[in-house]
Amino acid sequence: MQKEQKSLIDRIWDLFASVKLAIVLFALIALSSIIGTIIEQNAPAEKNILVLKKIVGDEAAPTVYRILESLGFMDMYRSWWFVTFLVLFSVNLIICSLDRLPRILNLVKEPIRPLDTEKKNFPIKKEIKIKKSPEELKEPLLKAVKSIGFKAENSPLEQGGYQLYAQRGNWTRFGVYITHLSILIILIGAVIGIFFGFKGFMYLQEGEVSNVAYSRDNRPHQLNFSIRCDDFDVEFYGITEMPKDYRSWLTVIKDGKEVMRKVIEVNKPLKFEGYTFYQSSYGMVPNAHGIFIFRVTGQGGKTETVLKRFGETFTIPGTEIVGKIINFSPALTLDKEGRPYTYTEMMNNPAVYIEFTEKGERKYGGWILKRFPKTWHLPDGNIVEFIDYWGVQYTGLQVRKDPGVWLVYLGCIIMTVGLYIAFFMSHRKIWVFVKKDGKQSSITVLATANKNRGAFERKIESLISKIRSFG
Amino acid sequence: MDNSMFFGIATLGYIFAMIAYITYLVSKNRYVGLVATYLTIVSFAFHTIAFLMRWYEGYIMGLRSFWRPPVSNLYESLVFFVWCLMLGYIIIEFRYKNRAFGAFVTPIAAMILAFIEMTGLSKEIEPLVPALQSNWLLAHVTMSFISYAMFGLSFATALIYLIQKTEKKTEPAYIFWTFSVGLMIVILLAMAIDYLKFHVIATSTEAMKKYLFRATFKSNSQTIVALSWFSALSIIGFVWMFGNYLKRIINTFNLSEQMLDDITYRAIAIGFPIFTLGGLIFGAIWADQAWGVYWSWDPKETWSLITWFVYAFYLHARLMRGWRGKKVAVVAVVGFVVVLFTYLGVNLLLSGLHSYV
Ligand code: HEM
Numbered sequence: 170m171q172k173e174q175k176s177l178i179d180r181i182w183d184l185f186a187s188v189k190l191a192i193v194l195f196a197l198i199a200l201s202s203i204i205g206t207i208i209e210q211n212a213p214a215e216k217n218i219l220v221l222k223k224i225v226g227d228e229a230a231p232t233v234y235r236i237l238e239s240l241g242f243m244d245m246y247r248s249w250w251f252v253t254f255l256v257l258f259s260v261n262l263i264i265c266s267l268d269r270l271p272r273i274l275n276l277v278k279e280p281i282r283p284l285d286t287e288k289k290n291f292p293i294k295k296e297i298k299i300k301k302s303p304e305e306l307k308e309p310l311l312k313a314v315k316s317i318g319f320k321a322e323n324s325p326l327e328q329g330g331y332q333l334y335a336q337r338g339n340w341t342r343f344g345v346y347i348t349h350l351s352i353l354i355i356l357i358g359a360v361i362g363i364f365f366g367f368k369g370f371m372y373l374q375e376g377e378v379s380n381v382a383y384s385r386d387n388r389p390h391q392l393n394f395s396i397r398c399d400d401f402d403v404e405f406y407g408i409t410e411m412p413k414d415y416r417s418w419l420t421v422i423k424d425g426k427e428v429m430r431k432v433i434e435v436n437k438p439l440k441f442e443g444y445t446f447y448q449s450s451y452g453m454v455p456n457a458h459g460i461f462i463f464r465v466t467g468q469g470g471k472t473e474t475v476l477k478r479f480g481e482t483f484t485i486p487g488t489e490i491v492g493k494i495i496n497f498s499p500a501l502t503l504d505k506e507g508r509p510y511t512y513t514e515m516m517n518n519p520a521v522y523i524e525f526t527e528k529g530e531r532k533y534g535g536w537i538l539k540r541f542p543k544t545w546h547l548p549d550g551n552i553v554e555f556i557d558y559w560g561v562q563y564t565g566l567q568v569r570k571d572p573g574v575w576l577v578y579l580g581c582i583i584m585t586v587g588l589y590i591a592f593f594m595s596h597r598k599i600w601v602f603v604k605k606d607g608k609q610s611s612i613t614v615l616a617t618a619n620k621n622r623g624a625f626e627r628k629i630e631s632l633i634s635k636i637r638s639f640g
Numbered sequence: 641m642d643n644s645m646f647f648g649i650a651t652l653g654y655i656f657a658m659i660a661y662i663t664y665l666v667s668k669n670r671y672v673g674l675v676a677t678y679l680t681i682v683s684f685a686f687h688t689i690a691f692l693m694r695w696y697e698g699y700i701m702g703l704r705s706f707w708r709p710p711v712s713n714l715y716e717s718l719v720f721f722v723w724c725l726m727l728g729y730i731i732i733e734f735r736y737k738n739r740a741f742g743a744f745v746t747p748i749a750a751m752i753l754a755f756i757e758m759t760g761l762s763k764e765i766e767p768l769v770p771a772l773q774s775n776w777l778l779a780h781v782t783m784s785f786i787s788y789a790m791f792g793l794s795f796a797t798a799l800i801y802l803i804q805k806t807e808k809k810t811e812p813a814y815i816f817w818t819f820s821v822g823l824m825i826v827i828l829l830a831m832a833i834d835y836l837k838f839h840v841i842a843t844s845t846e847a848m849k850k851y852l853f854r855a856t857f858k859s860n861s862q863t864i865v866a867l868s869w870f871s872a873l874s875i876i877g878f879v880w881m882f883g884n885y886l887k888r889i890i891n892t893f894n895l896s897e898q899m900l901d902d903i904t905y906r907a908i909a910i911g912f913p914i915f916t917l918g919g920l921i922f923g924a925i926w927a928d929q930a931w932g933v934y935w936s937w938d939p940k941e942t943w944s945l946i947t948w949f950v951y952a953f954y955l956h957a958r959l960m961r962g963w964r965g966k967k968v969a970v971v972a973v974v975g976f977v978v979v980l981f982t983y984l985g986v987n988l989l990l991s992g993l994h995s996y997v
Contacts (some may be wrong), residue, residue: 188956195953199949199950202942206939206942206943206986436930447932567932575927581921585917585921586914
């Protein structure tokens with residue numbers, strides 16, 4: 170016997186066209202990914218040495234760490250060998266699909282042919298007899314087959330009999346290929362994002378304008394426009410400390426003109442010229458001096474909005490009562506003895522202490538809390554609403570530009586469609602033999618489906634009961 | 641009346657249903673079987689009512705919008721998982737007209753609900769922090785649990801398949817299933833001991849993390865640690881020794897292997913696309929909307945991807961390589977173990993960004 174000699178290229182092609190390699194790669198990628206979830210990625214060395222100490226003991230840990238680090242495990246998903254797995258995976262996917270494509274194309278293009286004989290063993294086979302001649306049955310049968318979605322052709326048999334046959338969903342055999350293609354599209358999108366995208370952050374104090382974002386390693390990244398933070402606010406659930414929403418009021422300024430305004434929240438970012446700005450964090454600017462904003466209503470009903478700094482005074486409209494801001498707390502609460510104190514440096518419950526005088530004489534003083542409208546009402550019926558203490562908080566924005574993201578999304582949509590076709594649709598074929606049997610006709614329905622045969626069988630059963638009603 | 645009372649009734653109902661199914665399995669008495677089915681359906685109805693009530697309560701308390709079904713913390717997601725699992729089971733019972741399988745599914749449901757009671761998991765209806773107020777996240781969580789329930793069903797059938805098909809104690813597949821079952825018993829026992837020792841009121845995953853295995857494998861006393869390992873190995877050995885008794889009981893039931901393999905495959909064939917869309921794609925879209933990165937290799941994401949690969953492995957091995965029988969059943973069992981780790985293990989054992997579920 171002569172052994173067939175294959176060229177090297179053929180052998181490489183065969184390797185990459187095999188599903189065996191795919192299975193090996195699934196296992197390799199899955200197993201190596203596990204390591205990356207145990208070792209914290211891009212973390213300080215001490216942290217992972219601590220983890221390793223628990224696994225391999227105190228002595229070996231530093232050495233093991235060094236070995237793992239040199240193999241790229243500390244930034245594993247970007248290491249040369251992990252990337253190699255992904256590349257092999259993609260090549261496998263491409264070659265495997267190309268290798269099978271001609272065969273699938275044939276399968277899809279091939280028209281359905283009448284069967285030579287009624288095969289004995291067929292995946293789905295139903296028989297029925299009807300008291301009518303084959304000729305009389307032809308029209309109703311064609312209609313019945315059409316009602317379950319098949320446009321049948323007709324080929325004559327001897328003695329006035331005939332065979333109807335049809336197929337449907339031959340193109341669904343592409344479903345798997347669509348799924349595989351979508352994986353490649355997603356990977357291409359991800360690669361474009363890595364090479365041409367930007368990921369960074371930007372911190373803006375209320376009122377601040379900037380056109381520079383910073384990458385993770387703190388390099389500045391110039392934008393072609395500026396972002397201004399007009400305001401920042403945290404909303405809480407009722408009187409709890411549980412934040413309900415963080416909001417930043419942003420304005421985009423390009424060539425000196427305001428071109429866009431948007432209030433962003435977590436899950437509702439701002440998009441401009443390919444960049445996206447996400448609400449990601451916030452905080453207090455140390456030693457900042459902001460502006461208190463009050464809406465003051467005198468007893469007479471006159472309302473005024475006043476903007477004041479710490480230590481400044483204002484007059485309640487329609488009266489001669491003067492308020493002076495003498496204390497501020499970003500988060501005021503009472504201790505057990507009922508004394509006020511500040512429980513955090515964040516603006517969780519901003520409060521301002523205002524002392525009121527009339528013609529130089531002290532009338533009263535007290536804390537006015539932004540989140541508690543009850544405290545806005547003064548003893549004499551005047552109202553001081555505490556609207557905001559502006560200019561002391563900053564908003565932390567995550568900035569991203571990713572020109573590949575649309576490909577990733579496109580890939581996701583295609584994958585969904587592909588999986589739907591691959592799992593829930595099938596290539597179905599049907600043959601109906603009609604033969605003369607004395608005064609009756611004997612009808613045999615043969616059918617196959619490459620997937621979900623049960624569902625198709627139920628459909629065939631409904632066809633049979635329809636045919637039964639002809640007799 | 642509040643939702644927890646209805647959940648309580650459902651929990652008790654599932655436990656009685658479990659007893660009835662097991663009795664049915666052993667006695668084959670038709671009436672016991674009917675009782676088991678009725679108990680399951682009634683419990684499921686209570687479960688559904690409780691779920692809807694909790695949804696409505698969150699809404700009228702002003703903590704959640706009307707469009708937020710209660711699936712956002714560990715307690716709620718476990719309850720929802722059990723709901724999907726039981727729905728799937730009921731459908732299978734009626735489709736395949738076979739109840740034997742209930743003896744394997746109801747224990748999963750009863751165990752999870754008992755786990756909730758025992759660990760005193762917080763049942764507060766909590767308001768949502770901003771990052772969680774997303775429809776993508778909602779779709780992500782809901783669909784993930786539907787697919788997990790499907791994988792859970794495939795796990796049960798694949799396990800029965802393995803139990804039925806293995807003959808010798810030295811056979812790798814026999815060792816595999818007895819080891820898996822033994823390990824699960826060990827973990828559940830260890831958690832029960834944690835509870836007895838510390839009476840953990842696990843209001844958060846943080847607290848559970850702190851106490852997990854503290855009474856056994858992670859105890860301060862070396863003796864207890866050694867004893868724990870010894871007991872664990874003994875339990876696994878015990879299951880290995882006497883696993884064939886379980887097999888004998890199951891064999892009396894004449895579950896067709898074809899049917900078991902078929903249900904395993906079908907459950908995965910439904911679960912896989914749902915998991916891909918809901919678990920991976922919607923998860924990525926949510927992360928993209930909330931943080932500006934659709935993929936960050938955080939442990940939870942990575943474990944979801946591992947889950948995906950294991951089931952892709954299953955599908956390709958079964959369809960393309962023609963793996964049949966025990967080999968693919970092992971993959972299906974491994975798949976669900978990975979699902980459990982993704983769902984609970986990552987939060988309890990690994991740390992990450994997704995600290996809430
Ligand atoms: C994680 C990535 C992958 C996913 C999600 C995936 C998904 C699928 C799905 C859903 C099917 C159809 C199963 C069915 O008919 O029910 C399939 C079939 C197949 N896959 Fe994959 N696949 C992946 C990677 C690969 C790779 C890397 C290869 C490379 C060899 C490959 C080769 C095949 C082949 C040859 C088929 C059968 C196609 C046919 O029916 O002719 N797959 N895949």
